[in-house]
Amino acid sequence: MRTRHRAALATVSLAFAGLAVIAPDAAASGATGGYDQFIVTFSNTTASKSAALPDVTPVRELGSGGVVVRPAHGLDLPGARRLMTKLAKHAGVASVEPDLIMTAQSEPNDPLYKDQWDYYEPTGGMNLPGAWDRADGTGVTVAVIDTGIVKHADLNANVLPGYDFISDATAARDGNGRDADPTDQGDWYAAGECGETTPSNSSWHGTHVAGTIAALSNNGVGVAGIAPKAKILPVRVLGKCGGRTSDIVDAITWASGGKVARVPANPTPAKVINMSLGGSGRCAAAYQKAINSAVSRGTTVVVAAGNSNADVANFSPASCNNTISVAASDREGNRAFYSNFGTLIDFTAPGGEVRNETDAPGTRTKPQDGILSTLNAGTTVAGAETYQTYMGTSMAAPHVAGLAALMLSRKALSPAQVESAIKAHVRPLPGTCSGGCGAGLVDAAATVGAL
Secondary structure, eight states, X not given: OOEEEEESSOEEXXXXXXXXXXXXXXXXXXTTSSBOOEEEEESSXXXXXXXXXXXXXXXXXXXXXXXXXXXXXXXXXXXXXXXXXXXXXXXXXXXXXXXXXXXXEEOOOOTTGGGOHHHHOTTTSOOOHHHHTTOOOTTOEEEEEESOXXXXXXXXGGBOOOEEOOOOHHHHTSSSXXXXXXXOOOOOBOTTSTTOSSOBOOOXXXXXXXXXXXXXXXXXXXOOOSSTTSEEEEEEOOBTTBOOHHHHHHHHHHHTTXXXXXXXXXXXXXXXXXXXXXXXXXXXXXXXXXXXXXXXXTOEEEEEXXXXXXXXXXXXXXXXXXXXXXXXXXXXXXXXXXXXXXXXXXXXXXXXXXXXXXXXXXOOXXXXXXXXXXXXXXXXXXXXXXXXXXXXXXXXXXXXXXXXXXXXXXSOOOHHHHHHHHHXXXXXXXXXXXXXXXXXXXXXXXXXXXX
């Protein structure tokens, strides 16, 4: 396990009368709960020796120049800022900053974290470790509008009561229509069903998506989540053969705190919605109206671009306005072979890519090139909990939803501000992208750090 040493909490540079005041971060107080020491540097060594600084007692001189000083007692954030501003005005002072406590910052101790390349690898990863020094998703609810969820020890503690919006009892497989149980009943089908000639096992898709966003971290179990202190609101809309637009539209409304007839009010409205779902066709009017309303309530809506290697403009709801449309990249930072593209893509996030030799000669066959997350081993109904790699824009979108949760736990932002902040701090795709991959590859540390 790699260990990084960095400031436990960040500082922000502020300009004051041409001098540098390195202002303390709102969460950066030391172990005692206050700021009890400061470092003052001077414009020259003569000033250093002659300075009589107000309201502080010298502790010692630094070998590099400047002095460590201590106030009479520890200060809270406003008090620290006032003192530092006063010191910065003193003749000969070049800069003032808190003498922060440093700690050894370890990567998560989850044993499968080493396989989550999408979090930390410098080429195709989203640079998460630097963001975790500053934010963890505390206080943010993310709605996962998907197949529902199954119990998983690496996720259960972060799951809120959700709702099942599937109105067709056959598709829902629970014997009724809409109800307050968002448990994933399995989306398997037999050959000849759902317009398919071959059968398919249950995907447990919503559980995989939820784990990427908010699996428990530093619990010594399984994988790490991007926003490990965020809460997941499971909203079930996909069952056997998929889900209807009308059900998904109601789910968007309810998840964001809107009213839906004959459905109890949502007690925990989401600040972020993740929709790793979609189909062909331009944005439906019903989708757009629901999304606009959700955004007006302050909810950021993240949507998977789709897996058809085609222009996202022809897929819904990824082509809707007021959404964050996310394309997928592979481990080398190329647009994944399946990912939709186009001018409506906002940016790209890791989605993984796992091919067989029959797909393209010489391509990799390592499953770890996919996105690892929480899953279930049942082929039809739920069985043992497990972990598995998937690939898709369905995996890319929750990377962005998790990043949005980190951001919102750090600072109150509108949906437009969330999108613009991420766009402003992406990095160029290290690989290639034909057709348009938006602003670039998301960078969590740069985005959160800028807040």
